Amino acid sequence: MLLREVEYAKPSSVAEALQILASNDGARALAGGQTLISVMKARAASPDALVDLAALDELRGIELAADGTLSIGPMTTYTELVDSAEAKARPILAEVCAQIADVQVRNRGTIGGNLCSNDPTNHLPPLMVSIGATMTIAGQGGERVVSADEFFLGVYLTAVGPGELLTKITLPAGKRDAFAAVTLGVDGTCIASAAASLNGSLRIALGCVDATPVLVEPASADEGAVREAVRGAGLDPPADVHASAEYRLHLSEVLAVRAARQAAERS
């Protein structure tokens, strides 16, 4: 409760938003706010200014291309993803979004906000890494496209630099995905998570074990191969009240096996 003083603007175009972000060093984009506002309430982080993206319809919506590629506007909420007919093209998206927090948070929280906040417990960063999504980032100088592997840089830190915005998330076609997690209570915060994608080679991204999702690429979805790959990743997970480093390490392995198995069982 009781945020520090902050300035606020609600631009009506991406260009306008970029201009404000670029000319105000301490400005941050405000998407759904379900992480940012919470952190500001604790006064743990306090941007000088918030640029509310709510009016930017260009950043909303889900498009399904003929080849199965999904383009998602970062301001699309979890609820919209869960309800979207187009998003069913990649079924895992709605499945995972439906497990995030609760109705109220899903109604406000956005896919872009989830990715850009990159809290290590978030569901979507490992999911995006496992399915090999790409992110389009716009700045005043133009656009660039970054793979999910390179997008996440640290806790609350991504490739979206000062003066930039995430403008699109692109998911290739594919259905053989799975997500496994041990959470703090049902639909709670992830204690450890693993997202697997077996559309071509197997990609497993582990959540909650480092500042960014850790990608492992086992030779196959066989339990032995998956375990070996996770063990070979040199994980050094953080310890907290919910899990020791050892327990997280163990969970990562178990969840990777489960996610890989579920992905392999899908057609």
Place this chain on the structure above:
Amino acid sequence: MGSTTTIAPEKVEIQAPQTPYKGQNVPRKEDRRLVQGQGVFVDDIKRHGMGYIHFVRSPYAHAHITSIDVSKAESMKGVFGTLTGEEVASLTDPFFQISSVPGGNIKDYALAVGKVRYVGEAIVAVVAETRELARDASELVEVEYEPLVAVTDARHALDDSKPVLHEDAGGNLMWSGVYEWGDLDAAFAEADKVVKIDELHFHRFNSTPLETDGALVEFNRGVGQWTIHTNNQFPGFAAIMMGPAMRTGIDKLRFVTQDIGGGFGNKITSHPQLVVCCLLARKLNRPVQWTEWRTDFHMSMSHGNERWFHDTEVAVKSDGTLLGFRTKALDDAGAWLRYEPLGGVIWAQVTPGMYRWRHIRLEFTQVATNKAPVSPNRGYSRMQHLWFTERVIDIVAHELGLDPIEVRKRNYIRTEDMPYETPNGCVYDSGDYAQMLDVATDLIGWSALEEKRLDAAARGKLLGVGIGSTLDSGTNNFAQSRMINPELQFSGNNEVATVKLDIFGEIVVTLGTTPQGQGHETTAAQVVADILGCTVDDVHVRSGHDSYWNSHAGFSGTYASQFAVTGLSAVKGATDMLAEEIKRLGSVILGGVPVEALELAEGTVRIKDNPEAALPFMACGAIINANNAGLPDDLDVTLNCRYVYRPPFQVPDIERKFGNLTLTYAAQVHAAVIEIDPETGYYEIVDYAAVDDCGKRINPQIVEGQVMGATAHGLGGAMHEVFEYDEEGNLLTPNFYDYHVPHALDMPPLKTGFVESPSPFTPLGTKGMGEGGGAAIHAVCAAIQDALRGNGDAIVWDSSNPYRRVWEMLSSPDTAGGRVSVVDA
């Protein structure tokens, strides 16, 4: 004694209540305002020109304060002023200490003075014209610290190498006492086996009421009186603490409450913050408001007592007959004794648990640590001890290869032995524990459990079942505080109710209690309506507490499972008086018919044999209040009756620590069925039964609501809720993000059942209830241990069992499980 049983009552449509109202599911009178958002909770109250308080809190668990500079904060625009510990120390005296020495020597003020002793301790209060500005200004207060080593593990608090929290106490020992009853040597000589348990740990958590603490305080300079709008749940205690400290009379502290958003004991010890509010209201000459935010609450308020049990030895016969035990209880009080060390005796209300062992020795030691102060929490101090007795039963059964159900039945106190005097002189009033256990095991389909276990195994899950059988001792005899400190002059208990018949015939009930959701307005109205022969809608029960109503006594409040006894007995007493007065008035007005010939019915006093001859209550109220000329001189009737209920207590033998400590003993038997995923330690409760016996139930629906709520608290405590600190004394679960309480999806299927054993000691046959003894924690611990049978066979030694601990017990049972041994005696 007649007991009736209802198993898992089917929900039925609420029917129009019939008289008698007692025993009916009368819809709650409170609901109409609460479902419309029209309740008045403390943060809803506003006053013109009020200032908002924000506390500067310590980031260190243990540090000297070398300097405090409030000048920048005070010069900020919109800031009304500040209050520092130094000012508090000059304006007030330290709070009265319940403890004998050494704990009794500590000096406790409303703000930290010279030193901080836990993360989140309040150091300075800042007042500004908005909440936001107050917080902004609090960031401008400059405090310099000299950090000290923190004491965070009670087991090492008394080590010479550890720093001392309170120099005045000369060490970290706050209180200790030895309790021994029976003949331990004889019991261990008679035993076939001695089961030894090195260590058991009951963790720190609390009930986290959804509304946190708060107050709005006004100072009337002319008469020197403060009006304290607050959600403190035990104003009588707050007044006793605050008056002497503030060097003022009790009547200068007017406490007002209305709706309180949950209490569970956690809202008893807000007196330090209330003192700060009072001092600031006077200093700044304006109303001041304080709302505690969630993180503040977690860091600083009312943690439940954390307790260790060391070197436990249990004397037992080969057939599982329990003879006695000895143990050493080590209680972690946190940084201050705000209600402590009462926990050092409260446990003794349930010394033997539900069992017949007669030889018991418990050495109790309470120490100070650099953590938030503990205070009562639903099941206060008995929950810890009952968890201990339940763990002992299940560990003994496990070690001797006996069925825990059989061990319980063999050792339960028998219904034919009720009322039963415990080894320490407490009297269990009534109950049939074995029958309750049967009801509980039936509800979870005990006979089919082995099939379910196989089914779970086929799905790769470990199924376990556990029982928790507990007591909810209600209505304290406050003389037990003398076992802590013989110099204290408290004993007995009391509660007040005033019932009047007003000028237009309104029946107005004033309670001394401070309900936080227990439905006192409704149950009180049921009792009154039955006596006065009117409807519950005719009875207006005032909401909340106001010391100006003069309907309270020293122990007034809502805590310690007692309303159904103290509150309703006071209501009954006052209403009986009023009924008698109405009849005496009726006797005069109806032409001198004898009082015995009159009855109260349909809102009238009337002649039994001639109901047509009736005087409406409205007429009675009007006559006495506004039309009284010509009434007989000797008609001593006011129609405004105040009654103080005083339970029948004696002062116990303090030397022997022997005597009756509580009036009633409600009982709970819970049964939990869980399934563990052995790969991850993740587990779910797949079936659950809660059976309760609280004697006569005035409003069964309200009783069942308390049972279900207490169960949810127990399940939360068993699985995820813990106030965990790191070695530096940082609280790792400072809000609901990491302190996970049960949400709707977390709640398992819940079946309820009842046994009704009326209390022979209370006017209505009721027993206090609501705390529930933490039965769910015991049941879950036992179920986990059962599930681990043949899978490492770890002994569950901690009351907190998040997934990580279950996994640790599965993966390294020797180190993660408790150490237990059995020796032949």
Place this chain on the structure above:
Amino acid sequence: MILQGERIFDAPRATVWQVLSNPASMAATMPGVESFDVHDERRWTANVKIPLGLGGLKMKIDMDKTEERELEYAAMQIKGQGVGAMMNMVTKFELSDEGAGTKMMWSADVKIAGPVGSMGQRVLQPIVNQQVQHVLGSLETQVQDALAAGEKA
């Protein structure tokens, strides 16, 4: 939280030592350093804005070298104070020859308090790890710069 590790510098011990014992170059290793003030050879103060994606965390950092053995060992006490966070860190460096280069064993005992401290270890620990990696990376740069400067001279 205790972090430790070792790092090999492709530079002689004297150069590494020179960097470690130069307050100006050490201050420059702090993440998001905005300004610094050298009081004497043992004490300096830096104003930093640690980059967190959700908004920078401003801190005033005081460093005090508490112990040193020339070319071998240094211990520093670092205290950070910001709105919302207090940091206490004891960090130790131990140098030894590793071929032509230098091996540095380091450890840091970091304590964080205040609202930021309440964010949870699984968030904080990766943040601290990452900042420590930043310091070590900057140190590497400083050593290389010192080496280059030495060669030039």
Place this chain on the structure above:
Amino acid sequence: MSENAAALSSSRVITVTVNGTVYEREVEARKLLIHFIRDDLDLTGSHIGCDTGNCGACSVIVDGTLVKSCMLLAVQADGSSIETVEGLADGDELAALQQAFSDRHALQCGYCTPGMLMSATALLRTNARPTEAEIKKGLQGNICRCTGYWNIIEAVALAAERTRP
């Protein structure tokens, strides 16, 4: 939308409709919607039970969407239509959910109740006959510390049954 919406400012004038009443107020940009509703508009039915967006006591419906009003700035709600617990009853007539909450003893202290009712209201609007599992999922964002949830779940089911079209 005012023409200077794109300019940074630390406060602005907003217009919201709450339970049918239009309010125009100047607010600081930092003010949370819940503080605005409670402190500025004096609608104290919506409550605050946490500071991390976990408890849902502040749940309100903004333009038809259930949100936690502590996870939203008041300025973000500019131009919107907000429903709070105070708007549920029709005069003296309780809404079906309110009546069912009382009938099923779905509240004790009543502190979580307004938020719980708003979540249940939003649920029944999109799903008139929810299953038990759907009700639990729909109430997952609201913490109750008194009841253990089951009576609330039953109350929502009862209200759904009573209002069956």
